[in-house]
Amino acid sequence: MNIRLGRRPFLGAVMAGVAAPLAACSDDGTAETQEQARQLVIGATAAPAALDPSTNSGAAIPQALLYNVYETLVKIDSNGDVVPLLATEWNESEDGLTYTFTLQPKAAFSSGAALDADAVKTSLERIMHDESVLATLKSQLGAMESVTAQDASTVVVRLSQRDNNWLYHAAQTAGIIYEPDKLDQLNTAPAGSGPFVFDSWSEGNPLVLRKNTSYWGTPTVFDTVTFKYFTDATAENSAMSSGDLDVISNLQAPQSISQFQDTSRYTILDGTTMGEVVLGLNHQREAFSDVRVRRAINYAINRSDLLQTVAAGYGTLIGSMVAPTDPWYEDLSGTYDYDPDTARRLLAEAGHGDGLEFALRVPNLPYATSAATFITSQLAQVGITVAVDTLDFPARWIDEVMTKSNYDMTIISHTEGRDIEKWANPDYYWHYDNAEFNRLIAEARTGPADEQVEKMRQAARVLADDAAADFLYSMANLVVLRSDISGVPENLTSESLDLTAASSTNI
Template sequence: MRRARTLGIVAVVLLASLLGACTRPPQVEEPERTLEIGATGEPAGLDMITVSGAGTPFVLLYNVYETLVKLDGEGNIDPLLASEWTMSEDNTVYTFTLDKGARFASGTDVTAEAVVASFERNRSEAATDQIMGKWQVVDTIEAVDEDTVEITLSQASNQWLYEMTGPAGIVTDPTGDADLNTTPAGSGPYEFAAWEEGSAIELVANDGYWGTPPRFDSVTFRYYADPNAMNTAMLSGQLDIISNLTVPQAIEQFADETAYTVHEGTTDGEVVLGFNHRTPALQDLRVRQAINHAIDREALIDAAWGGKGTLIGSMVPPTDPWYEDLSDTYPYDPEKAKALLAEAGMASGLSLRLRVPNLPYGPPAGRFIAAQLEEVGIDVVLDELEFPARWLDLVYTKFDYDMTIVAHVEPRDLEAFANPDYYWGYDNPEFQRLIEEADAGSPEEQVTKLQEAARLLADDAAADWLFLLPNIIVTTPDISGIQANQVSLAFDLTTIAARS
């Protein structure tokens, strides 16, 4: 980006000196405005309705696909395709008025019928279980007129509108006949251009965008399996942004403020040591408690994540309204862990498979945990799986594991533990009841019930919440508009610009 601008300036100076006697200034072609972003966690596919994983919305949400309402950098719900919306007194009927200027990249208007068609697809059997679950509370979806959509819920829900800011609420172009898993079609400021699998995804400006024009002609997300290679690319001037520094130990490499700007914030990314509750040994509460007591999570953060990150004790980050500090529910106590294993009749001979994704936090955290569990008598078979394909196949889909480590970055995802068919296999009727009551109750009841649910999860050692990922973004100094906190699944390009 900086080289392109420099060449453009040199060209202007040379032309001015050669043609100074001319009365009409020469026409100089504007350099292309490009943005190069380093990233990890490549998508498994491009249709976020039918494909699981956070990699797809990271690139496409708010950039290629838009929603009726969206999350801002502080977690507030703002208008997007809908210019306004109202709710009935009992909070079961939502009426959305579409922005009359909204158009798909194809030039077709975003109409109520298009929204209805998208939403019916989003809640169909073609969708992933996770997406379908966000639509369970919806009864009917109707187009009142060309610009008005009415959605009726079967009961009041505190969570539903929030869910519509994410992948479950995207609106797709109904006129497109291509496979959305290979050719996304939305209304956002950028259009999908190309995907070189294993390497990069390129977006190009939607020149007919109905909102604020995109600030770049093209944006490329470049994927790095080795985070050190991404840092090297940034240091050598090949990147404008590291979207999340996944080797926090390397932050000092970017200490020169004349060359780099470091933005530090928080995320919703709970790094979870997940248990397969279908594994007989892990159905014993004492074994799960022992594993929690056996792991020194502060030392884990230092060893695996450069001391960056926040200790948490349940599936709730500090940015959620119902957060309580539960990080000391199971303090590091290897002797207590040994006693619990003995009480459960598993003082020796317990062997568990720990299958981790080959994401930056996975292998180092896996090795650290394996060593600590072996100290209390648990034999750990550590297996590193390629992410996303191999991990999604064996762990997420086939439940072929005993323990795993993965960051769950979806906002307000406490309710994931209420689904017994989810890959953890956690089935607790009391927890499920609390989630249902929280969603249907008043906002005050929602906070109280979700706090109770989070405490139940912690006490039941449903998992071991290792730490909350920090959000560390590195940019060149000319980049502005970076959102320090990653509170949605999107890497939102609409706020980012390059200073001239």
């Protein structure tokens, strides 16, 4: 299928609107329509477990808060480019070791506190030194050696070595600038500088944002945004069809897209995401230390049929941990064409002709449970018995799979940008360790900038050839909008569901 791509690169989220309290309205209902139009409710597939994105993993937190409540020095725009945000401009030294940022003079936190160089220094140094910060974020900005407030409006970041990805990561969760005096409240009361402010959230309830009436930049047109969390795709679609929803972002059940074909009511966007759906293998398990077993699993699964079954054909076959909007993307989906006979032969050569048994532990997300059913059937045909265990997401899946590595196989969409680098960390929950791959990733990141793309392509080929996992497909970004809504990005190019340009013709 054809997908319109941005130039560069999320567990998927779903947007929805609910009826707001009605204003007193005129005979023609104009006031009521405008009041309703200023309310936007977003329904997502996975709720956050907490609210501090620097200490809690899970895509739901930056999905709602990044760029909307929290801002960064630079951001990833809808084309996938790095553009100014809290910094009006920046300069990189010729050796790639020094970044100098000039801050936006009007920028301020929503509380009115100054957003100056000292505030930026506090946030970035927290990533460096606070032991509670996620290791992933520390790694992303790991080359950062020092941060200096040269004056109130100038920040100088010094790296210990060149890092061709540093600015990209600084434009996302790792680079969030938090209000310094409220760092101890971030899990319950996010404090940023964006066009929205945090209003309310508790476990099992919607997450509500409201307009930052003192925002330093271009204000949002919406008074409130509410994120509602759905696990049932049918209920979500029914709500959209009945007029209770404004938007569905990243449709959970692509097979149902035909019910939104009425262009007088809906607009459908067909874009892409950074979400690589991966059948992950726990390399601590003895069977997966044998590349023949890993390759057999890849040969045993018909990814084209899986994509049709799980996502009605929407998405892109990939073959490695690279999204279609990454600069180094190339189609590696043919590395292991569907060949169950070869799969059986490899298993026999590896001493498993009598079969293997694995536990497949997946999150209770529609694409994952559907893919698990398909994969279980396919692997059974080559003598691999799979016991599926569905875990609540995010809390239990993160605890059992990511934290405890208590699994054999799993299925998840990894949504962070340039997340192929995670395969170079043997402590990450896959526990994959390949010296050649690690070398290429390091050279791509720290070597000459003009060699990065080719080095990353080589690394992606190593990952594919070594069958480190079965890289199933890259998720499509199927967005269903109420026909008056615009400004929602077609492609998800960052960790954020960026609503800063969202609007409605009814306002």
